[in-house]
Amino acid sequence: MGKVYERIDGRLRTFIEQQKIFFTATAPLDGDGTVNLSPKGLAGSFAVLDERTVAYLDFAGSNAETIAHLRENGRITLMWCAFTGPPNIVRVHGRGEPVFRDDPRFPGLLEHFSGVEIDAHGLRAVIVVTAELIRDTCGYAVPYLDYREERTLHGDRFRREDDASLGRYFEKKEHIAHSIDGLPGLPLPLPPSPA
Numbered sequence: 001m002g003k004v005y006e007r008i009d010g011r012l013r014t015f016i017e018q019q020k021i022f023f024t025a026t027a028p029l030d031g032d033g034t035v036n037l038s039p040k041g042l043a044g045s046f047a048v049l050d051e052r053t054v055a056y057l058d059f060a061g062s063n064a065e066t067i068a069h070l071r072e073n074g075r076i077t078l079m080w081c082a083f084t085g086p087p088n089i090v091r092v093h094g095r096g097e098p099v100f101r102d103d104p105r106f107p108g109l110l111e112h113f114s115g116v117e118i119d120a121h122g123l124r125a126v127i128v129v130t131a132e133l134i135r136d137t138c139g140y141a142v143p144y145l146d147y148r149e150e151r152t153l154h155g156d157r158f159r160r161e162d163d164a165s166l167g168r169y170f171e172k173k174e175h176i177a178h179s180i181d182g183l184p185g186l187p188l189p190l191p192p193s194p195a
Contacts, residue, residue, distance in 0.1 A: 005134040007051035008092070012134070016090060017048065019080040020147045022056075024127075026069035026076050026096075033181045036065035043150050044115030052131045054078065054092065057113060060122025060158050060166065064186045067125060068179035070096045076129055084146070087139035094132045098125040102191035110194075119193070122158035122166050124186055163192045 005012055016022075021041035027033060040046070045057040058067065070076060076096035082088040099105050101123070109126040110118065161169065167190040170176045177188050 002135055002137040005136070008048055008054065008131065008134060009051050012090065012136070013048055015082070015088060016054075016080055017046075019082070021080075022046065023079045024056075024066055024076060025079070026066050028069055028179070028181055028183060029073050030181065033183075034065065034179070036069060038066060042116055042121065042154065044113055047112040049112060049128070052134075053128065054131070055109060055112060055126050055128045057116065057118065057121075057123055058098065058125040058127050059154065060124060060161075060169070063173070063175035063180070064124075064177075065175070065179050066096075066127065067098045068181075068183040068185040070098050070127070071185075072183050076127075078129060081142045082139055083142065083144060087142060089137045089139040089142065090135070091137075092129065092131045092134050094129045096127055096129040098127055100125050100187060100191060101193060107194045117155060117159075120155040120159040122161055122169075123193070124170075124190070163190065166190060 008016065021039055024038045024040060025036065027035040040056055042059070047055050049055055074095040074097065076094060078092045080090045099109055106126060109128065167188065170186060170190055171188055176186050178185050
């Protein structure tokens, strides 16, 4: 039923790019550490960079578990499910890296994203993932769900922040500078947005 792919192209790439939501899963090396699973779904915040590399924008949120786990060990799995059309689940298992605002690669990576108001969401980093294993499975048990529209709440909340106030917001949050398990998370103070 499932298939392994050498690259993200053709029908597979089209499927990934058409999904309205995907999920990220990471974990620390410590077997007693907290496994993290996060939904991602802001339109325009995901990009296929090449046949084995994808990236997504990491915005302000409740914590920085994914960033902390990637800084520690780099392991990540991304998953897309078909909630409409033929049943399908695609997973990209690989190595991820958070590219922060002060990294010289950051402005070039931003050029891959269109259709999202980047400054409105408290952009923290670009997560770049290099695929090591690309596979799909049937998705027969995934229910049909209808997409209605994007939520505006995240942009409405963070649009009123500038770099200084966003930095203060992050410094007050419990699991931003460090993960739930105490791993280094988002480097603070927050570097300014590149011009």
